[in-house]
Amino acid sequence: NDLKSIKDVYKKDFLIGNAIAAEDMEGIRLDLLKKHFNVMTAGNAMKPDALQPTKGNFTFADADKLVDKVLSEGFKMHGHTLVWHQQSPAWLNTKVDASGNSIPLSREEALTNLRTHIKTVVEHYGNKVISWDVVNEGMNDNPTNPSDWKAALRQSPWYQAIGPDYMEQAFLAAREVLDAHPNWDVKLYYNDYNDDNQNKSKAIYYMVKELNEKYAKTHPGKLLIDGVGMQAHYNMSTNPSNVELSLERFISLGVEVSITELDVQAGSDFKLTDEVADAQGYLYAQLFDIYKKHAANISRVTIWGLDDGTSWRSSTNPLPFDKNLQAKPAFTGVVDPT
Numbered sequence: 001n002d003l004k005s006i007k008d009v010y011k012k013d014f015l016i017g018n019a020i021a022a023e024d025m026e027g028i029r030l031d032l033l034k035k036h037f038n039v040m041t042a043g044n045a046m047k048p049d050a051l052q053p054t055k056g057n058f059t060f061a062d063a064d065k066l067v068d069k070v071l072s073e074g075f076k077m078h079g080h081t082l083v084w085h086q087q088s089p090a091w092l093n094t095k096v097d098a099s100g101n102s103i104p105l106s107r108e109e110a111l112t113n114l115r116t117h118i119k120t121v122v123e124h125y126g127n128k129v130i131s132w133d134v135v136n137e138g139m140n141d142n143p144t145n146p147s148d149w150k151a152a153l154r155q156s157p158w159y160q161a162i163g164p165d166y167m168e169q170a171f172l173a174a175r176e177v178l179d180a181h182p183n184w185d186v187k188l189y190y191n192d193y194n195d196d197n198q199n200k201s202k203a204i205y206y207m208v209k210e211l212n213e214k215y216a217k218t219h220p221g222k223l224l225i226d227g228v229g230m231q232a233h234y235n236m237s238t239n240p241s242n243v244e245l246s247l248e249r250f251i252s253l254g255v256e257v258s259i260t261e262l263d264v265q266a267g268s269d270f271k272l273t274d275e276v277a278d279a280q281g282y283l284y285a286q287l288f289d290i291y292k293k294h295a296a297n298i299s300r301v302t303i304w305g306l307d308d309g310t311s312w313r314s315s316t317n318p319l320p321f322d323k324n325l326q327a328k329p330a331f332t333g334v335v336d337p338t
């Protein structure tokens, strides 16, 4: 068909990504992905529950098949995700006590599990990925005092077992692997949502700043955290000015910034009126205007799924293609932002 190609439009600006499962890597879905995108994220296949369901039992087969297929089709691959409070097996950081209650593992045991998972997975995929989300969604929403970022950390099972330095420990473990392979080019990201909330983006800013400054004292000129990922799960009330403020704040850290999981919820019950579809298109256009303006500091913009029918938020029609893979006004917003 005669649609513009998203990746061609942004060829000089940033990589353009999508989130996929194995069934997207064939037929017309693969054709559409190849036309518009050049980097893939596994929507689920590389999460902790998929890669190490039980202790020491690394189940790489399905993810390996997907990654190898993605690379053989000419895409790059981004790794998602090493440390998260969801889609992670309980044994990683909790145990069951004598009364049958789930309690945190000891700091030592949890740290060992954290490090083993990260090091094994980063080593396994090596240079096949361009980057990893090392820690995903580690910050509370709308923290009251963002400069006290440790107090703003989500009280996740990892936090409960290890304490606030689980964050630094996670990046150090991944960094150790990369240091042992200086020929690999893999960037380490912190990734989170509600990135347009100013208090939350400030807390992330202070965290990355402090951890990178501390690391640079012993590793002059080197970064511990290479990048910040803005998930960008937005809705029709999202204010693009807040998105830009957060983006500029992250850029000011001197790290890479990527938009990692973009979608914009609109309508409901799988219905989208023409009016709302146009408004959604306009919001996509405003966002891509901002991304283009800051393109020199944005590495990748990834849209979270190919079409409304298979989106994780399907009922709210959040993507540029509808369930029949037809381009919506949101698509026009992406390719013709101004």
Ligand code: XIL
Pocket (backbone or CB within 6 Å): 043, 044, 136, 231, 261, 312
């Ligand atoms: C979502 C997937 O798209 C769904 O298929 C799954 O059921 C739940 O997770 N933030 C993230 C992603 O970092 O991993 C999530 O992906 C969406 C929110």
